[in-house]
Amino acid sequence: GQSEACILVIFGATGDLARRKLYSALYALYRDGMLSANFAVVGVARREKTADGFRRDIFQSLQQYSRYKPSEDQTWPDFAGRFYYLPFDLRDRSGYVRLKELLAELDERYAVPGNRLFYLAVAPGNFEAAINNLAVAGLAVNEPPAWQRLMLEKPFGRDLASAEALNRQIRKLFAEEHIFRIDHYLGKEMIQNITVLRLANTFFEPVWNRNYINNIQINSVETVGVGERGAYYEKAGALRDMIQNHMLQLLTLMAMEPPAGLEGRVVRDEKVKVLRSLQPLTAERVIKDTVRGQYGPGCINGESAAGYRAEAGVASASNTETFAAMKVFIENFRWAGVPFYLRTGKRLAVKGTEIFIQFNSLPEINYFKDYGVLTPNLLVIRVNPVEGVHLQLNVKRPGTKNLIVPITMDFCQNCGLDINSPEAYERLLFDAIQGDPALFTGWEEVALAWRFVDPVAEVWAQSDVLFPNYAAGSWGPAQAADLLLRDGLRWWPVC
Numbered sequence: 137g138q139s140e141a142c143i144l145v146i147f148g149a150t151g152d153l154a155r156r157k158l159y160s161a162l163y164a165l166y167r168d169g170m171l172s173a174n175f176a177v178v179g180v181a182r183r184e185k186t187a188d189g190f191r192r193d194i195f196q197s198l199q200q201y202s203r204y205k206p207s208e209d210q211t212w213p214d215f216a217g218r219f220y221y222l223p224f225d226l227r228d229r230s231g232y233v234r235l236k237e238l239l240a241e242l243d244e245r246y247a248v249p250g251n252r253l254f255y256l257a258v259a260p261g262n263f264e265a266a267i268n269n270l271a272v273a274g275l276a277v278n279e280p281p282a283w284q285r286l287m288l289e290k291p292f293g294r295d296l297a298s299a300e301a302l303n304r305q306i307r308k309l310f311a312e313e314h315i316f317r318i319d320h321y322l323g324k325e326m327i328q329n330i331t332v333l334r335l336a337n338t339f340f341e342p343v344w345n346r347n348y349i350n351n352i353q354i355n356s357v358e359t360v361g362v363g364e365r366g367a368y369y370e371k372a373g374a375l376r377d378m379i380q381n382h383m384l385q386l387l388t389l390m391a392m393e394p395p396a397g398l399e400g401r402v403v404r405d406e407k408v409k410v411l412r413s414l415q416p417l418t419a420e421r422v423i424k425d426t427v428r429g430q431y432g433p434g435c436i437n438g439e440s441a442a443g444y445r446a447e448a449g450v451a452s453a454s455n456t457e458t459f460a461a462m463k464v465f466i467e468n469f470r471w472a473g474v475p476f477y478l479r480t481g482k483r484l485a486v487k488g489t490e491i492f493i494q495f496n497s498l499p500e501i502n503y504f505k506d507y508g509v510l511t512p513n514l515l516v517i518r519v520n521p522v523e524g525v526h527l528q529l530n531v532k533r534p535g536t537k538n539l540i541v542p543i544t545m546d547f548c549q550n551c552g553l554d555i556n557s558p559e560a561y562e563r564l565l566f567d568a569i570q571g572d573p574a575l576f577t578g579w580e581e582v583a584l585a586w587r588f589v590d591p592v593a594e595v596w597a598q599s600d601v602l603f604p605n606y607a608a609g610s611w612g613p614a615q616a617a618d619l620l621l622r623d624g625l626r627w628w629p630v631c
């Protein structure tokens with residue numbers, strides 16, 4: 137069905153995220169007939185701009201990033217006409233007074249019954265000011281049936297203490313049910329598929345535990361550098377930018393117990409239990425079981441790439457990590473003793489998010505001893521850019537007497553020419569408008585993830601490593617390979 141009537145207010149309307157993702161997502165929802173006719177968008181940013189100028193910029197963004205092209209679309213004027221623009225600084229209270237007036241006007245024009253979704257696509261340092269000012273202007277009042285919701289980009293805080301402070305502040309003004317904390321990985325098709333793969337297949341459900349699984353490798357590697365986000369990234373690093381949120385979310389979905397139902401809150405409870413069961417990383421284990429890296433100059437796809445320290449907004453002697461890998465254990469009966477290896481980094485050889493489930497090897501019985509080395513069975517969940525599932529099995533090579541070779545069975549969900557999976561933000565924006573929290577991060581998850589990550593950040597902050605320690609276009613620092621070699625394992629190749 138179509139979305140509820142509402143007005144979406146995007147703070148940070150000229151920013152990178154809005155231009156690359158949000159407008160495309162809204163446009164796709166519109167073109168797919170998912171948006172209510174009672175819908176409008178107000179963009180807020182500092183830059184002076186007219187509504188027409190704003191609409192022209194959106195047109196450009198869509199031509200570049202959207203899977204639908206406005207130049208080929210007769211309904212474009214109707215879509216564009218729904219976008220309004222207000223230039224003001226988030227810290228300037230008078231801006232919110234004008235916003236309130238505009239919203240009242242748009243409520244009438246589009247027959248919206250006072251529903252608003254405030255999307256903070258701005259640097260996290262601005263969250264508090266924006267939220268407080270919304271409240272001062274009387275824009276945070278929830279009087280059912282109308283609703284006022286808040287959608288927040290990550291990162292939520294930079295450690296547990298700051299996240300708690302931010303949360304307290306927000307919760308004074310918005311109830312938890314009106315707060316939608318984004319982890320855009322949860323909006324990805326294949327990530328929603330993890331639970332289905334696990335629980336709708338007899339092949340997998342019974343073996344999803346320490347008796348059959350040897351290790352799980354969660355990779356989210358990128359070829360891009362920090363681009364224009366140097367200033368933000370300097371304060372984050374790979375640990376806060378990727379591990380605290382996306383990677384731990386993937387881990388919880390892989391590891392959680394089958395929930396009692398598939399409603400958001402029920403699933404969240406199970407994810408929270410996984411986070412509670414994470415074995416804390418002591419200082420000693422941080423040194424032994426984590427690896428960080430920073431890229432130096434190198435070469436990607438035949439083009440030379442600068443080192444991190446030469447990027448805009450980055451200190452010339454920066455100690456920020458652009459790569460992080462670690463070995464993690466979950467202390468419960470399902471997973472005791474099974475290592476989960478996480479790896480993420482920028483300016484690596486390939487772009488891809490893939491999860492490898494390596495099954496235990498069978499006992500070596502004499503009769504295969506001359507057949508070559510058996511390769512472990514693997515289930516690979518491909519999240520992006522390829523979406524699919526890949527199985528690695530052993531078979532006898534035809535024509536040979538005694539050679540066993542690994543073969544693969546592949547399912548690719550987005551390889552067909554006319555198949556275009558919806559982008560994560562389409563689903564997330566739609567769900568937030570509908571008030572469905574299932575694919576958003578609850579406060580407890582955020583807090584527990586920080587509790588796990590904080591000790592790593594602390595140990596890392598206290599000791600220097602010699603950066604840069606990997607070349608752009610490589611697979612990261614050599615120690616990352618050692619992390620698995622030591623355990624008699626290897627990282628499976630992400631493709």
Ligand code: BG6
Nearest residue numbers: 290320356358377378382489520
């Ligand atoms: C974001 C991080 O959350 O995720 C970025 O801040 C990262 O640094 C991005 O590049 C990766 O997302 P995706 O969807 O391209 O895998």
